[in-house]
Amino acid sequence: MTGTERSTVVTDDGARLTVYTDGSSGGGVTVILSHGFLMTADAWRIQARELSARGVRVVRYDQRAHGNSAAGEASPTVDRLGADLAEVIHATTPRGPVVLAGHSMGGMAALTVAARRPELIKSRRPHVALISTACTRAQLVPGNHPLHWAKAAARASYSYPVCWLPPAADAVRRRLPSGHPWAFRPFAEHRGDTPPPSRQAIRRTHTEQIALLWKSLRTYTTAERLSALNDLADQVEIVTGEFDDWIPLSQTRQLAQQLPNARLHTPVRGAGHRLPTDRVGHAAVTQVLSRMAETALRESESADAEPAHLQGEGA
Template sequence: MSRTFTVAAPDGALLQVQEWPADPPGDGPTVVLEHGWTLTRASWLPVIEQLVERGLRVVAYDQRGHGGSGPLRGRPTVRGLGDDLAAVLDVVAPSGPVVLGGHSMGGMTVMAYAGLHPEEFASRVVGVVLVSTSAGDLRRTGLRSLEARAMWLASRMPRVAAGRLVTTRSQRHLLFGAHPDPEHVRLTRDQVASTALPTMGRFYSALSEHDEAEALAQLEGVPTVVLVGDRDRLTPQRHAERLAELVPHAELRVLEGCGHMLGYEATDEVVSALCSVVEAAQAEAR
């Protein structure tokens, strides 16, 4: 049984948070999950189901402007998302160990949090899993000027959902690998289609400016796994390889035939990565 509540970000924006308590309660780490651009915390549900079955306490939330969280306030930045994560942690895990799992923009959120709040990160975080994400340099992903123009226009549109502008076919091609489950494609498309156009456009710009390479120094000594699909078109494999170079002790796992949506395409592998850092933290605690 989960519970849903709101947490206020530093600027007053309300973030919708969902918690699945550990059963039975214990002193193990809380797993806190951050989702990607134009998605919601629902993108983590297949992973959450397995983590809860393993008796872990799990928290996931909607990034600002996404899902059930409040609308954007001005021009967003990835660093601002790092402060949002800090606000969530202050409420859901003010003490005790924490494992952070970030997918795509959510992984960037984890990096931003580490860079902005190094002392808090060092005192709370005992494991990190970075899924289909990047430390920066996203302008080199081959995005066309036409797409950039469309996102610029979206950023200036009224706060309406993208809706029919987002097709199942486009999401399958852009976000998935060789053999996606049609239901997973539909679920992803529905999340993206429900995203407000200004959220799409403004975060597109924020992601293009994202650079948290220096922040990764804070992960030294923290058990870390980096996951990427070898067919990821948004954050291709070279981004994961750079993460592994910047965090030399990190374990890099490349998943054959998978695209960007590893929480759906490779649920077991994502769960395995999270459980491996949880187990490493528990072994260290003993």
């Protein structure tokens, strides 16, 4: 992988999104990667390394209020994350073939772009990978197994205090060991061009911002608003893990029902929710993105080679 280039995209509400670009700009196709809740762009480190080594340009970024990205003036909602993703696309890849991949909350951001900005989908016609994500609200209980109920109880034990007592949560977080993923160190910053590890995702984020985003995840939906994405047909692929304990398979099937023209992969055997870094699932994600990049580049080269009069007839 060539050196990672760090830059900043400033959104219309003043959020400063830290962007990391790997690979050569002459690669012809760009893969844009959007990460999940309480993670950073480092979640895509395997894909960034392997794709850029194959000559693909890779753009990944820390979501607002995550990693090295600031929160901005607007309330952190899934809709706002979708607007951020659209701005990252415009700022980093204004032209050329694009592959768009979103994991979990990052996939919800991509779905929000399709729902709120269908003209962007229609004009750029990206290949889209929806990884371990859903078109409806996040659920505390991802299934009926007793273990899922136990995990739901554990999540509720911290999500409710986070949502309803943010100042108290901040006070507790300041006293946590520096290595703890919930530790609050508002002035800490990860140095260097590469993104901070996911365990440092919310090190500088006030609990109120986390709470607002979690509440948005609990009410979010793009159901019945995905026609622009469905029109891309086989350019859209849905990937999940067999043992996903955040997005239940019922939600994956619901997403597939909203996108009947998309390709629904068989769940990756033995894989959990964090597919991009999962011990079993990361290879499947890399393979899907690599194939999408090759196809997008081939289609672009074919369109460029097509005689002008034929392009006009197809318009």
